[in-house]
Amino acid sequence: MAEDPKSPQPPDKEELAKAANPAGSGTPDPSTTATPKPATPSAEKPATPSAEKPPVAAAPAKPAAPAKPAGPVPQPWDSPLVDKLKRQYGTGLESWTYLNQNYLQVDRSLIPTVLQVLRDEEQFDYCVDVTAVHYPKRERQFDIVWILYSFPRNERLRVRTQIADGEHIPTASSLWPTANWLEREAFDMFGIQFDGHPDLKRILLPDGWKGHPLRKDYGIIQQDQEWVQINLGIDSGQ
């Protein structure tokens, strides 16, 4: 479990060094730039206790200073909340801050506990959004993102994890009922399976539709021809 999140990281870091520069100087390349985001560059020596890996991996990238033209880069983020989580869960968890927004990169296996702790002990009582991002070139293709807010603390936090295509993730709808529809939408658009969801089915697209449109391999004018022909009685919706 401890090795899991690390193994995909080194290539990420290297790609980042490559990708972050063009990002500043002007060559867009979604395929490479898409990958590095999860493994964010640690430009400063992080004072984070358990993360020994990032400084080592980031060391070659640091002198290149890709951040200069591109503006701010994600910084390691420290807070009592993070310290507490790191003490408990160690390496499966990284914390970053970017443009004054904090987020946690959490190992897939820790997700249920971390979410539970955030709600019960850290007062993150409002789940703003649950969504996903698709990175087809990555080994673990999907980023699942929970955007949380705490009314008592007036604070936002994003929790992010990576899962592979076809991998399941436990539902958050038992913690925050609002996740019910949000997860249904993520399922509808990305085909992500949420275990324990009370009623996981499509929400925006019709029930019989094939394909998940927000995946990157789904074309923008692609559609389920068969469904359109049977249900709408026309050749094509285009």
Place this chain on the structure above:
Amino acid sequence: MTDPTSSVSHLDLEESKHTFLDANELVINMGPQHPATHGVLRVILRLDGEKVMGLECVIGYLHRGVEKIAEHRTYTMFNPYVDRMDYVAAVSNGLGYCEAVERLLNIEAPPRANYIRVILTELNRLASHQLWLGTHALDIGAMTPLFYTFRDREEILKIFEKYCGARLTTHAFRISGCQYETYEGFEKDVKKFLTFVAPKIDEYEELLTTNRIWVERTKNVGTISAKDCIALGVTGPVLRASGVKWDLRKAQPYANYKQFDFDIPTGQKGDTYDRYLVRMAEMRQSLRIIQQAVDGIPEGPIMAKVSKVIKPPVGEIYHSIEAPKGELGYYIVSDGSTQPYRIRVRPPSFVNLQALDLMCRGQLVADVIAVIGTLDIVLGEVDR
């Protein structure tokens, strides 16, 4: 097509055993073509006589794949699309989107642009609430307010039209500021409108607030507690009517809302009547903000310096604003190219609509209409 009854499965079936006179519960389909659903919302109702045992919303009839489109447009090109989500509050949508991209670019709109933005956004909030009031009252059976509110909303749309040429899907703002300088006489028009509309809001209240039919139809209807609101992620006037004093304009100020003095109206009970009062009070607060903004509007540039080709650095941002319906958020992931890698819209109407089931349970069929109205959903935003 699937059998409509099959999709009621997730509801608590235990309840259905105790139906009136032991009769079978009735499953009734409402919409998607129904004048009181404010668009194409389909609701499957499970009834025991007149009593609602549970319901399920079927949505997606207006799905246009806005988030997919975003990935195939540049940041600038996507800007007009957001107007078409919540089309009665297009200015708010534009503000949220522009500010999200600005934060991603790490730039700020100049002060004058912020003032113009606040004036137009608050005017739009007023227009949105007026449209809500008119249609909501019409649903419940009060026809007159509709004519009053549409008459006055027209004045706001005229200001929009003079400012940017469009009445509804305004596309008023650009990333980094506003494209248009205010027209000659803009401030005079806005001030004239303020003096014109303030007594009109009293007029709406005179028609409804103590109207016995209105009170009977809205009090204790669709009550939702603050705890349930938070659990279901319900925001905006619905949350405030349940007693939570939370408004993003105060909690996490954006644009230049910090500079203005205004209150957050709240209710106590969280019923339809409270939500009505909260929105009425919000209209007056909007007027206060507009008054302050139009009095203090500074001179200066309306656009921050930004390259013609918008290319945010690799990274992601979540930015949300207090739209008339609740928290409208944009989660944008940039891969460093000119096109967003992913834009996720956190639509307030979509999330608020999820509470419909809870709010309608135990109520009468006629109250479902009142609750749909009071949630103030726009299907363009629910379905995106």
